[in-house]
Amino acid sequence: MSIRVLLVSEEGPARRGYLLAIGGPDVQVDVVDSPRSVKERIQTSTYQGVVVDMHTLMRDRTYDKRELFRLEERLPVIRVRLDPATGDIAGVSCGEAIRGKASLKEFIVSQCGCAKSSASPLAHGVPLNLAVMICPSRSSPEEACGKSVTLRVALAGCSVFAPAPPEEGALVWLVFPDLNDRTPIPSRVVWRVPWGGKRAAPGMGLAFASLTQAQLRELTDMGLSGPQPPLAPDLQDV
Known part of the structure; x- marks a missing residue:
C-alpha cells in the first residue's frame, strides 16, 4: 500500500x-x-x-x-x-x-509510512443530498431549527451547507426527515467554512456522537460505509 x-x-x-x-x-x-x-x-x-x-x-x-x-x-x-x-x-x-x-x-x-492515517469522519463519505434540520438542543421545536441539506454523508458524520456555521467543537442536534427514525443525532462541529471565508461553499463538517440502531441500518442500506459511532443511548447526552 x-x-x-x-x-x-x-x-x-x-x-x-x-x-x-x-x-x-x-x-x-x-x-x-x-x-x-x-x-x-x-x-x-x-x-x-x-x-x-x-x-x-x-x-x-x-x-x-x-x-x-x-x-x-x-x-x-x-x-x-x-x-x-x-x-x-x-x-x-x-x-x-x-x-x-x-x-x-x-x-x-x-x-x-509508520504513521496512523488522518482518517476523519468524512474520509469515507459520499456525495449525498439529504434534507436536515440543525437544532440547538435535542428537545428544540422545529421552528427553532435551521433547515439545510447535506453535501457528503458517511456512517460517522456528514458535511452540511451552512452560511453561518457554529464554532468548531459546538454540539448540535441533527434531524433527518428522510429517515424513518427521526431521533435527533448529537453531532460535533469538526470544521467550518463561513460564507465569504474562502472560494468554497459555506458549511461545516459534523461527527456523529451516536446513532440509533435503526438509523445505522438505514444509512448502511444507503450504501454508506466507514467507521461507526457508538450506538444510542450511550452518548445521547454528550
Whole structure:
C-alpha cells in the first residue's frame, strides 16, 4: 500500500522539485497551493503526512500557523525549503533537520509510512443530498431549527451547507426527515467554512456522537460505509 501525503506548495519550481523528490510508486502525493486548504482536505481525505513549503507558508500572513502545531499532534509534518540555485532541499520536523532530496524521501518513508492515517469522519463519505434540520438542543421545536441539506454523508458524520456555521467543537442536534427514525443525532462541529471565508461553499463538517440502531441500518442500506459511532443511548447526552 502506498503512502499518501499532502504537499502544500504554490505552483512553480519549488513544487516541481518536491514532487520529483518524494514521488514514486510507493508514495501518492496530493497538492494544495495554500495552507488554508489543509484543514478541509484532511477532513475529507486520508493522509499519513504533510509537507509544507516554507515560502508558501510565510507568504500567507493571515494564516494561523498554530494550526500546523495542532496538526503535528496527529500527523508527521515537515517544513521544507528548496534552494533555487542548487535545487537542494532542507527541512525541519519536530526540531530535527533534514537536508537533501534523499533525506526528504527517507523522512516520508520512515516517518509517514509508520504513521496512523488522518482518517476523519468524512474520509469515507459520499456525495449525498439529504434534507436536515440543525437544532440547538435535542428537545428544540422545529421552528427553532435551521433547515439545510447535506453535501457528503458517511456512517460517522456528514458535511452540511451552512452560511453561518457554529464554532468548531459546538454540539448540535441533527434531524433527518428522510429517515424513518427521526431521533435527533448529537453531532460535533469538526470544521467550518463561513460564507465569504474562502472560494468554497459555506458549511461545516459534523461527527456523529451516536446513532440509533435503526438509523445505522438505514444509512448502511444507503450504501454508506466507514467507521461507526457508538450506538444510542450511550452518548445521547454528550
